[in-house]
Amino acid sequence: MTVQELPGAAAYRPTPPPAWKPLTNPAPLLPDPEPYRVLGTAAVADADPELLLRLYAELVRGRRYNAQATALTKQGRLAVYPSSTGQEACEIAAALVLEERDWLFPSYRDTLAAVARGLDPVEALTLLRGDRHTGYDPREHRIAPLCTPLATQLPHAVGLAHAARLKGDDVVALAMVGDGGTSEGDFHEALNFAAVWRAPVVFLVQNNGFAISVPLAKQTAAPSLAHKAVGYGMPGRLVDGNDAAAVHQVLGEAVARARAGGGPTLVEAVTYRMDAHTNADDATRYRGDSEVEAWRAHDPIMLLERELTERGLLGEDGIEEARAAAERMAAGLRARMNADPVLDPMDLFTHVYAEQTAQLREQAARLRVELDAEQGQDGTSGAGDGR
Amino acid sequence: MTVQELPGAAAYRPTPPPAWKPLTNPAPLLPDPEPYRVLGTAAVADADPELLLRLYAELVRGRRYNAQATALTKQGRLAVYPSSTGQEACEIAAALVLEERDWLFPSYRDTLAAVARGLDPVEALTLLRGDRHTGYDPREHRIAPLCTPLATQLPHAVGLAHAARLKGDDVVALAMVGDGGTSEGDFHEALNFAAVWRAPVVFLVQNNGFAISVPLAKQTAAPSLAHKAVGYGMPGRLVDGNDAAAVHQVLGEAVARARAGGGPTLVEAVTYRMDAHTNADDATRYRGDSEVEAWRAHDPIMLLERELTERGLLGEDGIEEARAAAERMAAGLRARMNADPVLDPMDLFTHVYAEQTAQLREQAARLRVELDAEQGQDGTSGAGDGR
Amino acid sequence: MTTAAMAGERTDRVKPATMAQALGRALRDSMAEDPTVHVLGEDVGTLGGVFRITDGLAKEFGEDRCTDTPLAEAGILGTAVGMAMYGLRPVVEMQFDAFAYPAFEQLISHVAKMRNRTRGAMPLPITVRVPYGGGIGGVEHHSDSSEAYYMATPGLHVVTPATVDDAYGLLRASIASDDPVVFLEPKRLYWSKAPWSPDAPVEVEPIGRAVVRRPGRSATLITYGPSLPVCLEAAEAAVEEGWDLEVVDLRSLVPFDDETVAASVRRTGRAVVVHESSGFGGPGGEIAARVTERCFHHLEAPVLRVAGFDIPYPPPMLERHHLPGVDRVLDAVARLQWEAGS
Amino acid sequence: MTTAAMAGERTDRVKPATMAQALGRALRDSMAEDPTVHVLGEDVGTLGGVFRITDGLAKEFGEDRCTDTPLAEAGILGTAVGMAMYGLRPVVEMQFDAFAYPAFEQLISHVAKMRNRTRGAMPLPITVRVPYGGGIGGVEHHSDSSEAYYMATPGLHVVTPATVDDAYGLLRASIASDDPVVFLEPKRLYWSKAPWSPDAPVEVEPIGRAVVRRPGRSATLITYGPSLPVCLEAAEAAVEEGWDLEVVDLRSLVPFDDETVAASVRRTGRAVVVHESSGFGGPGGEIAARVTERCFHHLEAPVLRVAGFDIPYPPPMLERHHLPGVDRVLDAVARLQWEAGS
Ligand SMILES: Cc1ncc(C[n+]2csc(CCOP(=O)(O)OP(=O)(O)O)c2C)c(N)n1
Ligand SMILES: Cc1ncc(C[n+]2csc(CCOP(=O)(O)OP(=O)(O)O)c2C)c(N)n1
Ligand SMILES: [Mg+2]
């Protein structure tokens, strides 16, 4: 085919290819060059003192919750606990920023966010105690099941937010994921769907520096995880994850934007996991004390406490009160976790399908016989023998 | 815990979180705001006339190849053909930009790139004729099998490039994918691995406007697909995919960068699929003639032919010569594709494992008996009965 | 349940329809009846799907009800999970069998388990439609028989129609199910025709019932989906050899209808399982084993299996050698040790 | 082949070692012997893997040989494919059974098929190590028995050790294989111990041979991996009941050693397949079916199956009720219709 034969050839002028136009202006999508901060900066003047005090009380409670849950693993009351010590500002802000009708999609590390949102801490911990997979009805507090397969909860959040919008409901979904989780294909697909559908969803990446032993530099070469937003056509926000006021503000803006129909936002909160990956992990294998110490000097509770005390909003009394409240919560949790859960092995067959299949009925009958025999043998009940 | 108890508390100053620093400077990663062009712009002055003439001959041949393959589907000689008519500039540039020792990772649409790299067109088409999955030895021309599961070839390219570098070999891998394929998780994971490993790989996205019937706007909300590069910490380049000189230049720079140890590049070439998705598709269901016509006025052959004729590098003779060469190729292809392939059904069992398992030996023996019986019945050979 | 009850007013025009049309009509009627039914997938909207099963749905119900998604199967199924969590009833189309694999983690770790892990609080009424199997001359990755993967996953229902009637009825029942269903559509039967009226009430069995498609006394052919026509043809051909074969169409692999299958085999004393999926680790092993467990003392011969070879699906020009045909079925029947018994 | 031949000079210090140690040693010896062997996965480098199987490899061979990858299983396996295409011999670690699912498409559509689709030109000598099964008190998604998925996929070898010796020998053989191997490591046997010397030559059978772990005359227990100790214990307990049970350890699910298994069942006339994977659609169906096909006239009773229930893997506190134990095995043995025969 020659130029002469092509229709429109004579009219040809050097122009960009016909269909191409940028879908979005990239400039506003780019995150700040540095993590956004409120505490210790001029921005703090605009922060609501009541909110700061509320955040403080929750941070203190959250830290105590993490410590208590870790202690429960040592006492054999929890099989395992992935602590969010050091990351409380993210956990608490994520919980507080949502309305009751909104939905939270936590990862396996985020029991604290779920608890701060109102979930009974015992219910939040059944997964890690080992008696139930999801110890609560997700619809009650609109908290999706704690999600272990990394990043798989993100498309769920998008689908739920999309469904809510289709139904005309004013609901935002906030989904939490770790820095490591951003490498999974599901992260990519979720963000893309969210942006194309303009779904009211906020993605909060807690960049705590590690995926188990793997440091961020082996996870990504991106300028920041927040920069990934650009590739989906959504704004990326970079925030100091240990600055509770900043995380709350940035998430709040993202939630408001989603609620107003502005679509999704990707928020990267830069924080640090002070404890090991879980109680079963040995963090000394992959990081040094000095790094941990450097982060201790940037502790989220300390940052907020200093701000509040310096501004005269918090005194020794207030600090004491927050501590005491946290102790009460911990004592309650301890007491309740000291009881053995009562389990019925026959439950194995109850929620596989809406109706039990003939095969499961058969299998259940066989287990029933075994349990009855056990009971006959040792005089104990087959049911409720949890551990 | 109070601020007083925290070590280092007194030393606290508002600083960014300790471990945070941008891994890369994002600015150089951003693509041009408009697709880069050479033809019809000042940049063409730097283009090598010989290269332009070579590209022209290949484009003409490529277009003819596409037309011939499509014709073969109508004659029942090919089961199906996904044409790259309109996208020849990308296909040809991808093939020409590589050294012999480099590797090409084509998608299912890219038989033309494989052929331009030296693969026998008949071998390239066996997959679509239906007699072989991969009709060639990938090591011969260093062309990976044409890949149908979308985006799954991208991590292969990364792994191969990485392996070559580990072995100390100077090898670059160029992987091709469509706009639709960028939505798959494997795209994300491949780009991330490539950037983290600084693998010598170039990703070429042919944004031809559609994934079967789905237009780009339903595929992504990104400013451009090239902007996705930022999120991986690699440069993104946006290029006019119908400008063969521009695609060649941009890919060439990316290959050179990879070869020099600079790591991967994502190139988005904006182009258009002039034919339907395959011969089996009905494109009128999802796009109008006017759009197709607009792109016809931006035809890659026309753009280059005009440039070459205006600059006096190409005359009627040259055009005729290119056409004639293309016709010869087509005639040869036609003739060779007119022969029925001779197949041996016993081959079903030969390359499942390095050594046949006992089970496969049994199954092969059973088929042997069947084939012998068939042969006995109708006097034809069980083998070589292709269709 | 009758489909009349499910789909509202109907009249009585019976004319030949294809399985593809019946599937499309089932989607349409489900969407018309239940506003929470949403269809999503690649090319399902404007194009009506590459097999045209969803043709017209976007037009009739809008793009929010029948949505062209980005090209990412895990994303499609993953967002469907979220939609179901919010009370919708998503019907997902996977474009081809092998292209459902990217969604495997979502399917296994979430779709199959969500009801169980939330102790009934969060059922996921998702239907995953998967065109499956070979015989249509498809190039590689377009002809996989992936049913074994789904069968091995507790929490999923696995349903596959073999007739035009069942295509309609089983798809309606699957969408109505409160559990996730992997709905396997035998590609090569898409264009099979049968007299069928979209407007006539059809008696639809609930999911989980096999059906005897042809009664017989000599032996039972146990099959499903794409292999049903092969078995019926084999049964006709067997008459000449003096065998009166019973043909059971499973329709649902999970739950499995042990009762119907075992009753048949107890009657006939011999059985062959027929499917085009690879034999090793395929559905036939499970079926043969459970039939044997239940009918051992009635069996005159071991339950035999006729299946695709244990090889990756071959190129189109060789597929006829791979797919079980009438001859292979009759061969297996001949090996049922006829001397020993009847 | 002997491992001495494979691993170079050895001396003779036999002391108890765990399966985890033997696996680690197999990796080390493979890497020492063959510079094309590369280990990659999540946390395999600095940490030495969450089960510490790869401990020390990064230190000894450098991070290029034992690489901490980004957290993305499809990416890990997909890049391993590319590495194998260039002549390397990658050993991929999946952190847990359920976390191999994101790599399913790469495994099914590429790893299993590449040799076949390139007609032998591009074999992929990749070993995919998957810690699998329950019994370690893991929370959800950490205890799946996923072997049925792999068995149903032609082109893969599926290997699983049950002893310390085999952990070493089979992993060496798997890495040396020119075909892709899914190497299933029974998590709950990681800390099982046996006298074993890394320096003593061990006779390693090539992949594909089952072994009789305990000879017996009354009935055959067919098992593999995590269920072998259960079967051996059951066989000991059965002596009291007057049953002399033979125990066959399959070691390789693909290829399947029909010869050894059928020979045993022909001798004993009765068989029970034992595994912790769910029963329906699990490996037991295939095994029972093929044993029955081969041994029908020797069987006094149908081949029975003892398996995990057809449910999603339960929470840790209930797993003991799910996992087949000695009692369930003996129960099944008791149902082998002892009146009927011997
Ligand atoms: C799909 C998948 N792969 C692997 C794992 C095992 N795993 C659990 S946590 C973890 C690291 C997660 O790192 P990150 O996302 O940064 O979250 P963090 O633990 O830091 O909160 C890994 C690899 C998993 N849960 N899911
Ligand atoms: C994993 C996967 N899902 C779905 C398909 C079916 N399919 C084949 S081509 C195609 C569209 C591809 O679009 P794009 O990536 O833009 O490439 P193009 O066809 O435009 O070259 C689809 C959905 C596939 N091949 N692989
Ligand atoms: Mg992390």
Ligand SMILES: [Mg+2]
């Ligand atoms: Mg395209």
